[in-house]
Amino acid sequence: xxxxxxxxxxxxxxxxxxxxxxxxxxxxxxxxxxxxxxxxxxxxxxxxxxxxxxxxxxxxxxxxxxxxxxxxxxxxxxxxxxxxxxxxxxxxxxxxxxxxxxxxxxxxxxxxxxxxxxxxxxxxxxxxxxxxxxxxxxxxxxxxxxxxxxxxxxxxxxxxxxxxxxxxxxxxxxxxxxxxxxxxxxxxxxxxxxxxxxxxxxxxx
Ligand SMILES: Cc1cc2nc3c(=O)[nH]c(=O)nc-3n(C[C@H](O)[C@H](O)[C@H](O)COP(=O)(O)O)c2cc1C
Numbered sequence: 001x002x003x004x005x006x007x008x009x010x011x012x013x014x015x016x017x018x019x020x021x022x023x024x025x026x027x028x029x030x031x032x033x034x035x036x037x038x039x040x041x042x043x044x045x046x047x048x049x050x051x052x053x054x055x056x057x058x059x060x061x062x063x064x065x066x067x068x069x070x071x072x073x074x075x076x077x078x079x080x081x082x083x084x085x086x087x088x089x090x091x092x093x094x095x096x097x098x099x100x101x102x103x104x105x106x107x108x109x110x111x112x113x114x115x116x117x118x119x120x121x122x123x124x125x126x127x128x129x130x131x132x133x134x135x136x137x138x139x140x141x142x143x144x145x146x147x148x149x150x151x152x153x154x155x156x157x158x159x160x161x162x163x164x165x166x167x168x169x170x171x172x173x174x175x176x177x178x179x180x181x182x183x184x185x186x187x188x189x190x191x192x193x194x195x196x197x198x199x200x201x202x203x204x205x
Contacts, residue, residue, distance in 0.1 A: 010040075011039070011040055011094070012040075012092045012093050012094040013039075013040040013041055013042045013075070013093055013094065014034060014039055014040070014041050014042075014093065014094045014095060014096070014097065014188070014190075015041075015042050015043075015044070015086050015093050015095070015096035015097070015121050015125070016030065016031060016034075016041050016042070016043045016044075016096075016097055016099065017043075017044055017045070017046075017096060017097070017098040017099070017101075017105075017118035017121060017122065018043065018044070018045040018046070018049050018061070018098075018099065018100070018118075019045070019046045019048065019049055019098060019100060019101050019102040019104075019105040019118060020046050020047070020048020020049040020050075020051060020052050020102050020104075020105075021052070021100045021101060021102035021103070021105075021136075021137040021138065022052060022056065022100065022137055023056075023099070023100030023135070023137045023162060024049070024052055024053050024056040024057050024061075024100075025056065025057070025177045026099050026100050026135060026137075026162055026177060026180060026181050026184070027099050027100060027181075028057070028064065029177050029178050029180075029181035029182075030097060030099050030181040030182075030184060030185060031043070031068055031072070031074070033178075033181060033182055033185060033193050034072070034185065034190070034193070035068065035071060035072030035073070035074065037190070037192060037193065038073065039073065039094075039190070040073040040074075041068075041072065041073065041074045041075070042074075042075050042076075042077060042084070042085065042086050042093070043065065043068070043074055043075070043076045043077070044076070044077045044078070044079060044081075044084065044086065044116075044117045044118050044121060045061060045065075045079060045118065046079055046102075046105065046116055046118055047079055047116075048102065048104075049061055050062075077117055078117070079116040079117050079118065080116065080117065081117055082117060082120060084117055084121075086117065086120075086121040086124065087117065087120050087121065087124065088124065089124050089127060089128045093125070093130065094189075095125065095130055095131035095132065095133070095188050095189065096121060096122060096125045096130070096131070096132050096133070097133045097135070097184060097185070097188050098118065098122065098132070098133070098134045098135065099133075099135040099181070099184055100135050100136075100137040100162070101134045101135055101136045101137065102137070102138070103136070103138045103144075103145050103148070105118065105119065106134065106136055106145065106148045106149060106152065107144070107148050109122045109123070109126075109134070109152060109157075110148040110149075110151045110152050111148075126155055126156075126157065129156065131158070131188060131189060132156075132157045132158065133157075133158045133160050133184060133187045133188045134149075134152060134157055134158070134159055134160065135160050135161065135162055135184050136149060136159060136161055137161075137162060158187050158188075160183065160184050160187045162180040162184070163180065163183075164176050164179070164180065165179045165180070165183065168195075179195070182194050182195065
């Protein structure tokens, strides 16, 4: 009875940042995969992703956010909520995934310009030397994009572009998206997100 909750260390949440680049499906799969693993998440997003969501998903991000809150261990924070726990370095987290990451957000994170909660959370992760994985989405990449990504990589940020795993022979677009989202989670250290065949191949490398 005693110790049921009070004495048990609470699992630190993973921060998910969703920006306004193409790739809403990747964010959805990452959240679903973490939710299915029972992992706690703190999610934030940018204003721009409100525009992308209906175009790519056919519903609003608000609809998805409320579904996730109902189904998974998820807390959602508005882009301008700088009082959210993820704004502070003293709040323990299990790292952060920015998926998908626009080139604007890449630039803001690379230069420490924290004008929304996603950027502030990434700034905190970098200063606390925790794990930050960015899934950038743009093509072709300009010298500006590449220089910003290089600056982040040199700070220890892991850059994980959504590259299809052709070697796993995905048969559908959904399968391809699922594999790319799971690969990003594995880059964050959540190896259990990988399907068995993919884990086996990763061990071979
Ligand atoms: C449908 C749609 C798709 C977009 N795709 C991309 C993209 O793939 N990469 C990118 O960097 N920006 C993309 N943009 C532009 C960004 O939304 C825009 O640069 C915005 O300022 C990003 O803001 P954020 O970084 O705060 O999310 C897209 C915009 C729309 C409406």
